[in-house]
Amino acid sequence: MSSQLSIQGVSRVFTSPKGLPTQALTPVDFEVRENDFVTILGPSGCGKSTLLRIVAGLDQPTTGQVLLDGVPVQGPGADRGMVFQSYTLFPWLNVEQNIRFGLRERGMPEHEQKERSDDFIAKVGLRGFEQHFPKQLSGGMQQRTAIARALANDPKILLMDEPFGALDNQTRVLMQELLLGIWESAQKTVLFVTHDIDEAIFMANRVAVFSARPGRIKTELAVDFPHPRHYTIKTSPEFMALKAQLTEEIRAEAMATDTH
Amino acid sequence: MATAHPTSTPSIAVRPRRRALAPLEPVRAQSRWLLGIGFFILFFSAWAFFTLGGYVSPTFLASPVTMVQEAILLFTEFNFSHDIAMTIWRVLAGFILASLVAVPLGIAMGAHKGVEAFLEPFVSFCRYLPASAFIPLLILWAGIGELQKVLVIFIGSVFQIVLMVAVCVGAARRDLVEAAYTLGAAPSGIVKRVLIPGAAPEIAEILRLVLGWAWTYVIVAELIGSSSGIGHMITDSQALLNTGQIIFGIIVIGLIGLVSDFAFKALNRRLFAWSSL
Numbered sequence: 001m002s003s004q005l006s007i008q009g010v011s012r013v014f015t016s017p018k019g020l021p022t023q024a025l026t027p028v029d030f031e032v033r034e035n036d037f038v039t040i041l042g043p044s045g046c047g048k049s050t051l052l053r054i055v056a057g058l059d060q061p062t063t064g065q066v067l068l069d070g071v072p073v074q075g076p077g078a079d080r081g082m083v084f085q086s087y088t089l090f091p092w093l094n095v096e097q098n099i100r101f102g103l104r105e106r107g108m109p110e111h112e113q114k115e116r117s118d119d120f121i122a123k124v125g126l127r128g129f130e131q132h133f134p135k136q137l138s139g140g141m142q143q144r145t146a147i148a149r150a151l152a153n154d155p156k157i158l159l160m161d162e163p164f165g166a167l168d169n170q171t172r173v174l175m176q177e178l179l180l181g182i183w184e185s186a187q188k189t190v191l192f193v194t195h196d197i198d199e200a201i202f203m204a205n206r207v208a209v210f211s212a213r214p215g216r217i218k219t220e221l222a223v224d225f226p227h228p229r230h231y232t233i234k235t236s237p238e239f240m241a242l243k244a245q246l247t248e249e250i251r252a253e254a255m256a257t258d259t260h
Numbered sequence: 261m262a263t264a265h266p267t268s269t270p271s272i273a274v275r276p277r278r279r280a281l282a283p284l285e286p287v288r289a290q291s292r293w294l295l296g297i298g299f300f301i302l303f304f305s306a307w308a309f310f311t312l313g314g315y316v317s318p319t320f321l322a323s324p325v326t327m328v329q330e331a332i333l334l335f336t337e338f339n340f341s342h343d344i345a346m347t348i349w350r351v352l353a354g355f356i357l358a359s360l361v362a363v364p365l366g367i368a369m370g371a372h373k374g375v376e377a378f379l380e381p382f383v384s385f386c387r388y389l390p391a392s393a394f395i396p397l398l399i400l401w402a403g404i405g406e407l408q409k410v411l412v413i414f415i416g417s418v419f420q421i422v423l424m425v426a427v428c429v430g431a432a433r434r435d436l437v438e439a440a441y442t443l444g445a446a447p448s449g450i451v452k453r454v455l456i457p458g459a460a461p462e463i464a465e466i467l468r469l470v471l472g473w474a475w476t477y478v479i480v481a482e483l484i485g486s487s488s489g490i491g492h493m494i495t496d497s498q499a500l501l502n503t504g505q506i507i508f509g510i511i512v513i514g515l516i517g518l519v520s521d522f523a524f525k526a527l528n529r530r531l532f533a534w535s536s537l
Contacts, residue, residue, distance in 0.1 A: 088439035090457070091535070101445075146439075
């Protein structure tokens with residue numbers, strides 16, 4: 001299958017206010033096929049979020065380009081939905097209005113908006129919370145709404161920047177299962193950034209390990225567990241073996257970051 | 261059994277502490293009211309004590325009793341309600357006019373850095389021009405009619421609102437703006453559906469604050485060249501050394517300010533329920 005998302009020689013150099021350059025990303029080449037679930041795994045501060053932001057169009061690469069279905073990415077757009085680590089629901093809109101934000105912006109007829117938002121509210125298990133404001137929701141519910149908001153827009157690719165990073169461990173595990181369930185039932189290309197090894201393996205077809213800053217993709221690993229996946233696979237010997245391998249890789253990078 | 265010797269446990273756990281003196285400790289609603297009203301009572305008692313007790317000459321400071329008598333006289337003989345109505349009308353006209361000009365301008369400045377760069381230095385400069393110093397000029401340009409009073413309030417409010425609105429719109433959460441972009445919002449959609457609704461509660465608070473300032477300008481505007489209004493009454497009473505009427509005028513302004521502030525606060529809470537959740 002041909003690739004849907006093509007990252008070609010993308011690098012990023014940040015310039016400090018004093019004019020000192022910092023290389024956040026060394027040129028990265030990466031391909032994501034349609035309906036792939038790819039996790040990008042790396043220590044904090046390695047530039048993996050920078051890469052995701054460049055794909056989203058929220059940041060500009062210093063060199064290289066990103067192609068989505070062969071078309072260069074120029075700026076942010078509805079074809080690349082994003083879920084952020086911080087809670088980014090609009091606090092003045094309730095759950096339903098948040099989910100309808102993109103649809104309304106697109107000028108979709110009212111009844112169609114309603115239909116779609118109801119559908120996704122059900123998918124993320126938020127029935128009965130349609131009229132709640134973000135501040136009345138737990139962190140997990142807020143991120144579920146954020147996922148529904150991104151998916152309701154029917155993007156070609158879903159970009160996720162450590163979306164469960166601020167959640168407690170139990171909620172995080174449930175969210176992973178929820179997201180995986182949605183992905184299994186409605187195919188979607190997902191690019192998911194995380195520093196959590198379990199999370200990276202559990203959901204992905206493919207794990208890309210990022211090196212310490214300046215970031216580059218160090219190794220790529222296929223994850224071949226069959227779908228639908230059950231949380232019990234996390235204790236299987238195959239999972240453990242993969243985890244041990246990735247732990248080694250990440251450890252080396254984390255130590256490299258630490259000594260910088 | 262664990263409950264066999266309840267008294268033998270050392271009493272470190274449940275000793276009630278003096279929470280009232282702890283910093284940032286909230287006060288019960290009832291105590292809050294009592295304390296607030298308590299100061300008013302204290303203030304009036306002190307005033308009554310010094311004036312009625314004969315410690316202060318009535319020429320300099322009228323007693324509360326004299327003030328109430330003068331107040332009744334003002335309403336029955338001098339049509340003071342008309343003065344109050346005129347003053348309220350002037351404040352509202354000047355304030356609403358200023359808001360209509362300043363809020364959109366402030367939003368434009370907060371949203372677009374180019375507009376801000378263009379206008380900010382000038383508005384910052386104007387902000388420090390004292391509105392009362394414009395009165396002679398405004399009399400020259402607009403006469404001593406209503407327009408002149410309204411303009412004083414307008415000048416006093418408009419630049420303040422512009423700058424404060426610009427700052428609060430410019431301080432919009434960047435992550436919300438980015439989220440809106442990834443949902444397909446166009447730049448105009450960002451302004452209309454992210455910046456404005458996000459800043460709305462704070463803009464409403466800014467307007468509430470500036471309305472309070474507008475009240476101080478109106479009195480100054482009415483002190484000169486005016487034939488009605490609370491400020492005009494105060495000037496008249498000054499000529500007659502009627503301190504009772506002056507104090508009553510000041511109290512009326514304070515009361516109207518208090519009521520409008522309460523009303524504004526209640527309205528904001530209703531309109532922007534989400535922001536106080």
